[in-house]
Amino acid sequence: MPAGVRLLSVLLFDEYAVIGLFIGALITSPAIATNLTESLVISLISALNPYIAIHITKRLLKVDDLLKKLGAKELILMGLFSAIFNCLSHHLYFYWEGMNESSWANCATMFVGDLLGITITLVLFNMSLKFIRKSTLTTTQ
Amino acid sequence: MANFKQIYQRFLNLASAVEELSEFPALDPVEQKMLALLSKYWSGKQKITVVEAMHMTSDISTSTIFRYLKKLRQKGYIELVVDELDNRVKYVSPTPMTDSYFSKMGKLLLKATS
Numbered sequence: 595m596p597a598g599v600r601l602l603s604v605l606l607f608d609e610y611a612v613i614g615l616f617i618g619a620l621i622t623s624p625a626i627a628t629n630l631t632e633s634l635v636i637s638l639i640s641a642l643n644p645y646i647a648i649h650i651t652k653r654l655l656k657v658d659d660l661l662k663k664l665g666a667k668e669l670i671l672m673g674l675f676s677a678i679f680n681c682l683s684h685h686l687y688f689y690w691e692g693m694n695e696s697s698w699a700n701c702a703t704m705f706v707g708d709l710l711g712i713t714i715t716l717v718l719f720n721m722s723l724k725f726i727r728k729s730t731l732t733t734t735q
Numbered sequence: 736m737a738n739f740k741q742i743y744q745r746f747l748n749l750a751s752a753v754e755e756l757s758e759f760p761a762l763d764p765v766e767q768k769m770l771a772l773l774s775k776y777w778s779g780k781q782k783i784t785v786v787e788a789m790h791m792t793s794d795i796s797t798s799t800i801f802r803y804l805k806k807l808r809q810k811g812y813i814e815l816v817v818d819e820l821d822n823r824v825k826y827v828s829p830t831p832m833t834d835s836y837f838s839k840m841g842k843l844l845l846k847a848t849s
Contacts, residue, residue: 606745660741661748665809666755720753
């Protein structure tokens with residue numbers, strides 16, 4: 595699942611998003627047929643990561659449950675923290691299991707990818723909002 | 736069971752946060768009016784204090800103006816500059832983003848009339 599989608603889903607749907615993200619990650623997991631345990635753990639990590647990261651940042655930045663105090667700055671910090679948290683927890687799991695993916699280079703690649711994914715998703719979300727507003731304005735005129 | 740009211744409220748707040756990431760954060764009609772009123776002072780190279788700004792129109796209450804000044808500051812359209820001689824006096828000043836916003840508005844107006 596793209597990091598930006600995970601971030602927005604958790605921000606909107608909270609714990610319900612974790613269930614959906616877990617099922618989504620499990621279905622799309624490439625190792626599901628060969629190693630079910632590994633697929634389950636990685637899916638659980640990627641589903642729980644944004645939830646934990648967002649809840650920590652929400653508490654630190656004093657953002658309420660309805661996101662009333664969420665601004666651009668808070669959103670950027672949430673994305674950044676979410677990306678850091680995601681790559682570090684995956685790195686920890688890979689290291690723990692002695693997998694080849696546990697190098698710091700892979701961790702950095704995951705961080706950059708997540709950050710880029712979050713940026714693209716937010717830009718697309720912004721563009722969709724503008725498009726919806728524009729089309730609503732055209733239909734009401 | 737999911738609370739759809741909460742999800743919708745979160746969506747509205749998230750949408751407004753995402754819109755703040757734009758080149759010019761979205762302004763509601765009151766914020767637009769406030770900027771227009773402030774621009775009268777700024778265009779005349781006149782300095783306006785926060786207290787004066789709170790009384791610049793009788794159409795909007797002083798507390799509402801103050802609340803909107805805070806919102807405009809949060810969105811980066813204004814900044815408060817402390818007076819050099821008296822720390823208690825703060826001036827409402829435009830930011831470089833406000834100048835580019837007005838320039839863009841001017842260009843759009845020209846485009847619309849041509």
